[in-house]
Amino acid sequence: QQPVQSPQAVILREGEDAVINCSSSKALYSVHWYRQKHGEAPVFLMILLKGGEQKGHEKISASFNEKKQQSSLYLTASQLSYSGTYFCGTESWAPNSGNTPLVFGKGTRLSVIA
Amino acid sequence: GAVVSQHPSWVICKSGTSVKIECRSLDFQATTMFWYRQFPKQSLMLMATSNEGSKATYEQGVEKDKFLINHASLTLSTLTVTSAHPEDSSFYICSARGLAGAFLDNEQFFGPGTRLTVL
Numbered sequence: 001q002q003p004v005q006s007p008q009a010v011i012l013r014e015g016e017d018a019v020i021n022c023s024s025s026k027a028l029y030s031v032h033w034y035r036q037k038h039g040e041a042p043v044f045l046m047i048l049l050k051g052g053e054q055k056g057h058e059k060i061s062a063s064f065n066e067k068k069q070q071s072s073l074y075l076t077a078s079q080l081s082y083s084g085t086y087f088c089g090t091e092s093w094a095p096n097s098g099n100t101p102l103v104f105g106k107g108t109r110l111s112v113i114a
Numbered sequence: 115g116a117v118v119s120q121h122p123s124w125v126i127c128k129s130g131t132s133v134k135i136e137c138r139s140l141d142f143q144a145t146t147m148f149w150y151r152q153f154p155k156q157s158l159m160l161m162a163t164s165n166e167g168s169k170a171t172y173e174q175g176v177e178k179d180k181f182l183i184n185h186a187s188l189t190l191s192t193l194t195v196t197s198a199h200p201e202d203s204s205f206y207i208c209s210a211r212g213l214a215g216a217f218l219d220n221e222q223f224f225g226p227g228t229r230l231t232v233l
Contacts, residue, residue, distance in 0.1 A: 107156075
């Protein structure tokens with residue numbers, strides 16, 4: 001079941017913050033966040049596995065709510081390099097020897113302008 | 115880090131020909147590889163799950179006779195688009211997961227993608 005991402009698109013000025021949401025109607029096993037630039041493959045950002053978990057790297061962080069049905073990606077003090085399409089990928093059940101595929105949301109197009 | 119390569123990076127072919135795309139995990143073993151297709155401005159859509167030594171599992175709506183997947187070893191999976199047509203033109207991306215427990219967060223590693231253009 002495809003997760004729902006919001007917003008579909010957002011335009012920011014450098015230095016502004018943004019939040020991208022990823023929601024599921026059912027509890028998830030994990031949420032993976034990726035950023036993809038035009039014509040390139042997705043680049044892994046982070047994984048969230050535990051309800052209530054929050055993690056981050058530099059000025060990008062993410063959370064996974066207690067019920068494990070929603071994750072949010074936080075972009076702080078955005079830079080031009082943050083531009084791209086952000087996808088969340090979800091797993092609905094625990095992987096069995098790694099053979100569980102990710103189901104991706106439709107993406108959120110982020111444009112950071114000077 | 116874990117690296118996944120794809121070959122070729124891009125290919126242009128005539129309608130009716132077959133095209134083979136390779137996906138390799140360079141520094142880890144991958145029991146399972148996944149094949150995705152992405153049309154312009156759309157999300158990644160899973161085509162099939164490829165398990166080493168067994169038949170691939172195809173998603174609904176994906177023709178297994180048209181998109182042949184072979185996973186001959188723990189480091190190589192191939193996707194062959196048979197009798198390609200212009201509507202098959204797309205960005206094909208593979209991803210791989212390591213053996214259970216190989217990586218802390220059980221993440222998927224993506225290849226750089228192959229852009230197929232069918233004339």
